[in-house]
Amino acid sequence: MDKIKVAIVDEHPIMCDGISALLSDAIDIELVLSARDIPSLIHELYKRPVHIVLVALYKPDPEDIEMVKLLCNKHPRSSVLILSMYKIENLIFKMIKAGAKGHLTSETNRDEIVEAIYTLRNGYDFYAKTITNMILRNYLNDNQEAEERKEHEKSLSVREMEILKLFAQSYTNKEIADRLFISVRTVESHKNNIMRKINLKTTVDMVKFAIRNNIIDLY
Numbered sequence: 001m002d003k004i005k006v007a008i009v010d011e012h013p014i015m016c017d018g019i020s021a022l023l024s025d026a027i028d029i030e031l032v033l034s035a036r037d038i039p040s041l042i043h044e045l046y047k048r049p050v051h052i053v054l055v056a057l058y059k060p061d062p063e064d065i066e067m068v069k070l071l072c073n074k075h076p077r078s079s080v081l082i083l084s085m086y087k088i089e090n091l092i093f094k095m096i097k098a099g100a101k102g103h104l105t106s107e108t109n110r111d112e113i114v115e116a117i118y119t120l121r122n123g124y125d126f127y128a129k130t131i132t133n134m135i136l137r138n139y140l141n142d143n144q145e146a147e148e149r150k151e152h153e154k155s156l157s158v159r160e161m162e163i164l165k166l167f168a169q170s171y172t173n174k175e176i177a178d179r180l181f182i183s184v185r186t187v188e189s190h191k192n193n194i195m196r197k198i199n200l201k202t203t204v205d206m207v208k209f210a211i212r213n214n215i216i217d218l219y
Contacts, residue, residue: 004121005050007033007078009041015056019083022110029117038067045075052117055100057084065094072099079120083108089134096135102126155197161215163190167203168210 010016035041081102119126177184
């Protein structure tokens with residue numbers, strides 16, 4: 001079986017050497033590239049493609065998310081594994097959305113890194129236990145919020161549901177008023193009631209709610 005080719009991005013050469021040493025006794029893993037930043041690696045990967053890119057991050061930086069997204073777009077056949085020294089929930093979720101297939105934390109060890117590399121090479125995602133728990137907790141919270149909003153939805157009148165659907169389809173207040181033969185002020189009143197009942201704050205929230213709850217279809 002061919003070796004799993006790995007690249008490492010680490011701004012600290014000594015840390016990069018440490019990760020390399022950890023992987024050196026894995027006979028089916030081959031470190032073929034290392035770089036101090038993602039843009040440098042992106043250029044090198046055109047000449048020497050790899051299966052896995054291990055990206056070490058030491059401090060929270062929103063720019064890293066854009067760099068990971070760029071890396072995933074430029075080299076979609078390389079799976080990105082993040083090793084971060086922080087556990088900031090919002091940034092971790094954004095990193096996953098950017099395309100990272102795996103995420104480890106500072107508590108990781110050599111065996112977990114190797115397991116993550118094997119898992120990603122086989123086409124699956126891999127997350128450290130603490131991050132898996134974070135994802136699960138977020139999923140449960142989202143589900144609870146969705147259930148609460150469904151209960152709110154039941155409190156909407158037929159007319160309010162009709163107006164909600166039209167707002168979600170990008171109709172303006174005037175267009176809704178003309179379509180339903182009511183005044184613009186009445187439309188605004190219904191809109192305010194809808195947002196109060198469902199606990200929404202903006203028209204954008206109304207659109208998201210309508211999509212999430214299949215009140216409108218996306219084509």
